[in-house]
Amino acid sequence: MNSRQGRFITFEGPDGSGKTAQLDILAEEFIQAGYPILRTREPGGTPISDQIRATLLDLKNTAMIDRTEALLYQAARAQLVEEVIKPQLARGGIVLSDRYADSTLAYQGYGHQNTVTSLEGIIHYATGGLVPDLTILLDLAPEVGLQRRLDAGGLNRLDAYDINFHHRVRDGYLKLAEADPGRWIVVDADRTFNVVQQDLRAILQENLDKWGY
Numbered sequence: 001m002n003s004r005q006g007r008f009i010t011f012e013g014p015d016g017s018g019k020t021a022q023l024d025i026l027a028e029e030f031i032q033a034g035y036p037i038l039r040t041r042e043p044g045g046t047p048i049s050d051q052i053r054a055t056l057l058d059l060k061n062t063a064m065i066d067r068t069e070a071l072l073y074q075a076a077r078a079q080l081v082e083e084v085i086k087p088q089l090a091r092g093g094i095v096l097s098d099r100y101a102d103s104t105l106a107y108q109g110y111g112h113q114n115t116v117t118s119l120e121g122i123i124h125y126a127t128g129g130l131v132p133d134l135t136i137l138l139d140l141a142p143e144v145g146l147q148r149r150l151d152a153g154g155l156n157r158l159d160a161y162d163i164n165f166h167h168r169v170r171d172g173y174l175k176l177a178e179a180d181p182g183r184w185i186v187v188d189a190d191r192t193f194n195v196v197q198q199d200l201r202a203i204l205q206e207n208l209d210k211w212g213y
């Protein structure tokens with residue numbers, strides 16, 4: 001029996017904010033240092049969730065309507081929460097997730113302009129009400145993010161939306177962060193990779209210390 005409470009940290013941000021590459025280094029460093037970290041990502045993270053991810057990102061699925069998309073994200077998430085996140089938290093461990101429920105609010109809610117309260121309902125159903133202890137937003141102007149994405153080569157179905165969509169996503173994220181400053185930390189991602197990495201490392205270390213890891 002482990003009486004320690006686990007901790008759930010999520011990383012959010014627009015496409016091209018460098019989240020994934022930053023997390024590669026950050027997670028590896030803290031795992032090497034001996035912290036009980038499990039890293040995952042959304043959509044995906046379990047065999048079933050990865051199959052749903054492939055459907056969501058498939059460029060051929062142009063007929064997909066908004067509600068289908070929103071529900072598929074929740075289906076992938078429900079499976080991830082039960083199979084991966086909750087067991088790790090029950091062991092007293094730390095979960096670092098590349099995206100989580102706030103991506104649904106930012107993209108399907110603010111981006112696609114679906115009703116945020118309806119989305120909160122299906123998110124609650126999918127997650128059983130599991131909310132992160134800490135959410136780090138890598139904030140970046142959409143123009144910069146899309147350019148980085150183009151430079152890296154290739155676009156997926158979700159990148160194909162127009163720039164206004166990406167502006168709404170960014171503004172949505174900033175609203176979410178502003179509404180819950182106790183949970184969110186906003187990091188300016190329009191700086192060099194190493195400078196952003198230093199910030200992320202300091203934030204993670206500070207919180208792990210605070211939680212007694």
Ligand code: TYD
Pocket residue numbers: 014015016020042043073098099100101103104105107108156158159
């Ligand atoms: P991915 O290639 O993993 O992008 P990134 O590296 O930026 O995370 O694609 C994930 C895409 O899915 C991204 O465009 C955001 C989108 N998304 C949603 O629209 N809603 C969600 O709930 C989640 C988890 C992701």
